[in-house]
Structures are given as structure tokens and as C-alpha cells.
Amino acid sequence: MALVADALSYTYGAGTSFAAPALRGVSLSLEVGELSLVVGATGSGKSTLLRLLAGLYEPDAGEVRVDGEAPGEPGRVGIVFQNPETQFFAETVLDDVLFGPRNLKFPDAEEAAREALESVALPAATFGDRSPFTLSGGEARRAAVAGVLAMRPSYLLLDEPTAGLDRAGREAVLGAIAAARTRAGILVVTHDPEQFLPVTTRVLALSAGAPVFDGTVEELLANPEAYEAAGLELPAVVQAQLLARKRGAFLPEIALDPALAAANLIAARGPVR
């Protein structure tokens, strides 16, 4: 059981004078319980990839399979867009989040909606009756995540779910993702991988629509050159350790946690030049 993409390619405006390939030969596999990151410079094809995975676009080449079937079955793959506030349409936050589970005819639709709102720290008792259009940017993003979580999808595609959130908002979304992960595979597009790397199973880096790195976090930390060559920045804590290693510090592993990194650096006692 997995969401599988095999050699996907996609061109906007194919056959017209402005045709430009947005995605070229991208493959991935996401299982329930996994959290994969998709990173890449702006315009590298990340959002295009999510739309193909959700079945919103048809690939020019390659194919998407959701648990072995063609994408499109309602509720199986949930997507939160980069600008989720544009997805609201109901008069209240609760109605908006209820739409999905009701549409899917969940017998416990209301409970699913309330649970989802709770999981992103927007309790229905406080936020349920508000108009979604009066939410702050950070609240709106979390409400959009709740709207998709309420459908209990097997695969959850999140485009920049923490962009513009403060620490509490990020932690609320990260907590909701961790909870959803017990029953879903999660794919996160982000420009800020630091917060996700400690809980990430795989990283896919795109450059100009093509994969430049695809591997586990351990593989990425062991071999960051391809990632950095694509113009992507590793977290500062990782950069500091790689630099210390280059200067002779003996660091058998690269830590993501700053406290662990500091401890390893102190223990390394290499001939730092």
C-alpha cells in the first residue's frame, strides 16, 4: 500500500509557444507512516508534483498509483495548497472543515471535523463559529490543514504547511502531522526543512523539475554535496558540523539537534585549524 509516482513529467502549455517543462522524470514512493520532504528552489516543480500526485493534473509521461489504483478516489489523497486561504468557501470554520467528511458520508463527520480542528489547536468551541475569512494568516493555514485531516486521507500532501507561522503555530501543525502520521503517509513541501528533518524518512530535492537528490536523511547528511550544489541550504547546525569536520574535527555522525551537536563537537577535540 503506497502512493507511487513513476517517472513523472509535466509541461505547462504543452504544444504552445510558452511550453516549458515543469517536471522531468520524478519518481517517489510514500507509505503510510512515512514523512517525506520535497525541497527545491522556487519554480523547481514542487507544487506541480503535488498536483500530479493528487490527480489534479495528468502527467505527460509516467504514472501515479494510489494503493495500486489511478488517483482520483475522493478522500484517499488530501492536499493542502500553498495558499490555503483560497480554499475556504463556507460561512463558518466548522462548516468548512465539515464539508469533506460530510461529503464522504462519514457517520461521525462532526466528530472528525472537531477532532481535526482540535489537532491544529483551533478548538471548535472557540473557532468553529468564526468566518474562515476573518482568521489570521496562521490560523487560516491551520484551518486548511484541519479541513484535509478531517477527511482522514491515507496520503496527505502539504505545500508549505508552516510558511508564515510563528513558533506556536508551527508546533501546532507539526503536532497535527505527527498525529496524522499514525494512519497516513505525509509528503511535505518546504523551504524550511530544518524543523522536519529530525522526523523525516526521505528527502527528494528538485532542481528545474528534475530530481537532484533522493534518499534518507542519513544519506543526505553523509553526502550533502548534490543537495548543496542545487543551491539548497542545510540547517546552520549541520553546516557548522560539516565545517568543523573539514577542519579536522572527528565527528562520526552529524547531529540535527543543537545540544547533541555541541556535545559531539566538544567530544571531537580534533585539531581544528
Ligand SMILES: Nc1ncnc2c1ncn2[C@@H]1O[C@H](COP(=O)(O)OP(=O)(O)OP(=O)(O)O)[C@@H](O)[C@H]1O
Ligand atoms: N499554471 C501555470 N502555467 C504555466 N506555468 C506554470 C504554471 N504553474 C507553474 N508554472 C511554472 O512551472 C514551474 C514549476 O512551478 P511550481 O509552482 O511547481 O514551482 P514550485 O517549486 O512550487 O515553486 P515555489 O517554491 O515558488 O512554490 C515554474 O517555472 C512555474 O513558473
Ligand SMILES: [Mg+2]
Ligand atoms: Mg510551490
